[in-house]
Amino acid sequence: MDAIVEMTKSRDPEQYEFHQAVKEVVESVKPVLDRNPEYRQQAVLERITEPERVVMFRVPWMADSGQVKVNRGFRVEMNSAIGPYKGGLRFHPSVNLGIIKFLAFEQVFKNSLTTLAMGGGKGGSDFDPKGKSDNEVMRFCQSFMAELFRHIGANTDVPAGDIGVGAREIGYLFGMYKKIKNEFTGVLTGKSLNWGGSLIRPEATGYGVVYFAAEMMQTRDETLEGKTCLVSGSGNVAQFTTQKILDLGGKVVTLSDSAGYIYDEKGIDRDKLAFVMELKNLRRGRIYEYADKYPEAVYTPVDPNLDYNPLWNHPAQCAMPCATQNEINEKDANNLLKNGVYLVSEGANMPSTPEAVDIFIDNTILYGPGKAANAGGVAVSGLEMAQNSMRLSWPRDEVDDRLKQIMHSIHKTCVDAATSYGQSGNYVAGANIAGFVKVVNAMLDQGLV
Ligand code: NDP
Ligand code: 2IT
Numbered sequence: 001m002d003a004i005v006e007m008t009k010s011r012d013p014e015q016y017e018f019h020q021a022v023k024e025v026v027e028s029v030k031p032v033l034d035r036n037p038e039y040r041q042q043a044v045l046e047r048i049t050e051p052e053r054v055v056m057f058r059v060p061w062m063a064d065s066g067q068v069k070v071n072r073g074f075r076v077e078m079n080s081a082i083g084p085y086k087g088g089l090r091f092h093p094s095v096n097l098g099i100i101k102f103l104a105f106e107q108v109f110k111n112s113l114t115t116l117a118m119g120g121g122k123g124g125s126d127f128d129p130k131g132k133s134d135n136e137v138m139r140f141c142q143s144f145m146a147e148l149f150r151h152i153g154a155n156t157d158v159p160a161g162d163i164g165v166g167a168r169e170i171g172y173l174f175g176m177y178k179k180i181k182n183e184f185t186g187v188l189t190g191k192s193l194n195w196g197g198s199l200i201r202p203e204a205t206g207y208g209v210v211y212f213a214a215e216m217m218q219t220r221d222e223t224l225e226g227k228t229c230l231v232s233g234s235g236n237v238a239q240f241t242t243q244k245i246l247d248l249g250g251k252v253v254t255l256s257d258s259a260g261y262i263y264d265e266k267g268i269d270r271d272k273l274a275f276v277m278e279l280k281n282l283r284r285g286r287i288y289e290y291a292d293k294y295p296e297a298v299y300t301p302v303d304p305n306l307d308y309n310p311l312w313n314h315p316a317q318c319a320m321p322c323a324t325q326n327e328i329n330e331k332d333a334n335n336l337l338k339n340g341v342y343l344v345s346e347g348a349n350m351p352s353t354p355e356a357v358d359i360f361i362d363n364t365i366l367y368g369p370g371k372a373a374n375a376g377g378v379a380v381s382g383l384e385m386a387q388n389s390m391r392l393s394w395p396r397d398e399v400d401d402r403l404k405q406i407m408h409s410i411h412k413t414c415v416d417a418a419t420s421y422g423q424s425g426n427y428v429a430g431a432n433i434a435g436f437v438k439v440v441n442a443m444l445d446q447g448l449v
Contacts, residue, residue, distance in 0.1 A: 001030050001033070001045070001253075003047040004022070004046065004049065004126070005019065005023045005026055006044045007048055010403060011283055012097075012101075014098060015098030015102075015231055016066050016098060017098050017101075017325060017326075017350070018099075018248060019096045019382075020326075020350065020354060020384075021102040021105050021350060022105065023281065025105075025355070025432045026045060026118055027135060028436075029433055031421050031422075031433075032406060032421070032437060039334055040113065040332070041361070042444060044443065047443065048079065048443070049074050049434075051077060051078045052078065052080060052085075052130060053076075053077040053151075054076050054097070055074065055076075055123075055151050056074055057072075057073070057074075057094070057147040058066075058070060058073070058147075059071040059072065059093075059140065059141045059143050060143060061074045061136070061140045061142075061143045064133055064135060066083075070192045071125045073102045073125045073144050073147060073254040074097060074123060074334065075148060075151055075157070075159070076097075076101050076104040076122035077104075077121045077179065078101075078104035078108050078120045078122070078343045079120045079439060079443075081440075081442035082111070082117055082152075083111070083119045083343055084118065084119055084154075084155055084156055084158055085121030085156070085158070086119060086121060086158050086160075086381065086382070087120055087159070087160070087162075088106070088113070088122060088123075088124075088161050088165065088378075089123045089124045089125075089159050090122070090124035090125075090162040090164060090165065090434040091124055091128070091129050091158060091159070091164035091165050092126070093127075094130040095124045095125060095126045096126065096135055097156045098293040099121060100122050100124055101122075101349065102325070102349075104120055104121050104122035105295065106370065106371050107378070108435070109371050109431065109436060109439070110370075110371040110372070110375045110384075110435065111378055112434075113371065113372060113433040113435050113449075114375050114378060114406055114410065114412060114419070115379075115406060115408075115409055115410075116350065116379060116381040116382035117382075118381075122162070123159055124165070124194055125144060127140055127144075129164050129169070131285075133382055134168070134176040134445040141169055141172035141176065142172060142176045145176035146175045146176065146180070146334065149177050149180050149181060152177075153185075154185045154187050154389075155184045156384070158187060158188065158381070158385060159173075159187075159188055160188060160190045160233075160378070161190040161379075163235070163324065164309040166190070166235075167190065167192055168283075170188055170189075170190045170191055170232070174191060179231065184386065186385050186388025186389065187373055189385060190202075190381065190382040190384075192371070193393075194385075197275070198380055198381075198383055198384035198393070198394070199393070199396040200380055200382045200396060200399040200400050201377075201381065201384055201399075202240065203243070203244075204240075204376045204377045204379065204381075205237045205239040205240065205241075205347060205376055205377030205437045206236070206241035206242070206244060206376075207241075207243075207257065207376060207400070208373070208374065208376015208377065208406075208407050209237065209241045209322070209345050209376065210241055210244035210345070211408070212372065212373040212376075212411060213242070213318060213320070213366075214248060215375060215407065215411035216343060216345065216366040216368055216411070216427075219287075219366070223248070223249070223251065225249035226251075227316075227317040227318050227343075228251050228253055228315065228318070229251065229252050229316060230252075230313055230316045230341070231245075231252050231321075231322055231347075232254065232255070232309075232320075232322055232323045232351075233255070233321075233322035233323035233324070234255045234256060234276055235323075237348070237374065238320075238322035238347065239273065239277055241269075241322055241347050241440035242255070242273055242276075245275060246270060246273070250318070250359055251267040252267060253265060253268070253288070254314065255268065255276060255316060256287060256323060257280075257286060258391040259287070259302055260300055260301035260302050261302075261309075261310070262287055262290045262297045262298065262300075263300070263314060264290075264296060264298075264313075264358075265299045267318070269438050272290070272294060275293060276288070276290060281394045287299070297346065308327075308329065308332050308373065309327065309328070312328060312332040312333075312336050313339060314339060317337060317340055318339060318345070319341050319344045320344075320345050320346070321344070321346055321351035322347030322348055323351070323422065324348055325348065326349045326350065326351065327348065327351045328344075328356045329351065329353045330356055332356060333352065333355070333360060334354035337363055337365070341365070342365045343365065344360060344367045344368065345366075345368040345373045346368060347373070348370060349370045349371075350370055357369070357428060361428065364425060367427060368427050369427055369428050369431055371431050371432075371435065372410050372411070372414050372427055372430075372431040375406075376406065379406045379407075380399060380402075380403055383402060413430070413434045414427045414430030414431045414434060415430060416430070416434075417430040417437075421433060
């Protein structure tokens with residue numbers, strides 16, 4: 001097993017996030033391989049860690065000034081054993097092949113857990129939408145799709161949003177796809193409602209994170225009512241995580257962006273959340289403006305010299321990291337426990353470092369890893385694909401009920417898989433094992449391809 005991890009490192013030494021994601025899964029599924037010797041003979045780990053296809057391409061575009069710019073585009077088609085490749089696009093200056101591969105790898109297991117027929121993929125670019133005009137973003141998206149279109153399709157590979165890709169970007173990408181292919185089809189999810197989007201898709205990831213948290217709480221006969229929650233990020237996932245926590249009677253006291261965070265001891269109520277949504281989604285402003293508007297809140301800028309994030313150092317019972325990978329390190333995990341946190345439900349993908357994950361598991365807190373807890377987003381993307389195929393649009397309550405049911409089922413699947421391998425209460429083991437077994441069995445059924 002160690003050899004697999006070593007092989008991924010020696011092949012692609014600079015892909016740190018990918019090594020991290022592979023190592024965690026490989027460690028979790030060791031007992032599965034011990035019980036099923038044919039998996040080793042079939043080299044399932046070697047196969048599942050190698051993408052079926054990687055596409056990298058040049059994305060030239062013109063800034064408003066007339067200056068030509070060049071970014072790099074990626075699409076990693078990781079695994080199609082159980083359905084078409086499915087997963088988001090990330091536009092962020094930090095994007096590189098290792099980050100997209102880690103996200104695509106996580107997506108394979110996540111999508112498997114949703115109960116829907118979706119393989120795993122991920123893509124994106126090192127393009128930074130921050131500070132760009134709508135026209136610049138449009139020209140970038142059009143150039144990106146002018147290459148991506150030949151690799152995707154409603155039955156082949158269906159991208160969606162992720163960091164830096166929301167309804168605006170999906171609109172520009174879809175428009176260009178439709179023009180090139182002369183075809184109106186469900187090739188992207190996260191579309192706007194009046195041209196093929198699904199109700200509840202914008203809310204789905206955040207709502208799912210909280211439904212999963214509620215499921216975990218229920219195992220201890222508790223609810224989220226009256227619980228104080230630390231939420232990071234202030235984008236799509238953070239906003240709807242906050243909204244659902246309010247619906248269930250909890251209180252959110254923090255939100256952040258890459259420049260800093262706000263702490264509002266009184267709690268972010270619905271009016272304040274509406275302000276954040278307008279600030280972030282329409283004005284594309286910064287979170288410090290929250291503290292200008294609401295003086296009871298304290299804004300703390302990110303100090304790059306600190307080896308911990310002060311956001312995770314406030315009294316609370318729950319934490320929902322909804323910004324980015326590795327945002328909770330060992331010190332942060334210890335601070336969370338010290339402050340009373342006993343539930344972590346991950347909205348972001350891989351937000352906790354391996355050391356932080358070990359601390360959560362060793363202390364037997366309720367820890368829901370991203371590939372289980374944030375699967376609601378891609379699950380409703382799967383429902384959007386189903387509605388597009390039928391040319392139907394389901395009512396809000398119907399989609400929300402299905403989302404709730406799917407999060408319930410993912411939770412149960414994780415609990416059962418962990419228990420059957422003697423690791424009761426370990427959602428990391430449960431999610432990795434259950435996600436893995438389904439995909440691997442499908443791969444074996446389909447022969448050596
Ligand atoms: P958004 O772009 O809407 O928001 C991202 C938020 O995270 C922003 O507040 C952003 O701050 C902050 N952030 C991004 N990068 C960093 C960084 N390097 N350091 C600190 N803060 C950062 O993205 P989403 O809300 O869609 O995604 C958030 C997380 O959830 C990601 O990990 C994503 O992979 C995951 N996810 C998203 C799903 C979805 O459906 N959208 C589904 C499942 C998981 P700033 O504005 O300053 O950049
Ligand atoms: O990480 C994720 O699951 C997403 N960004 C959503 C993917 C999707 O296809 O909806």
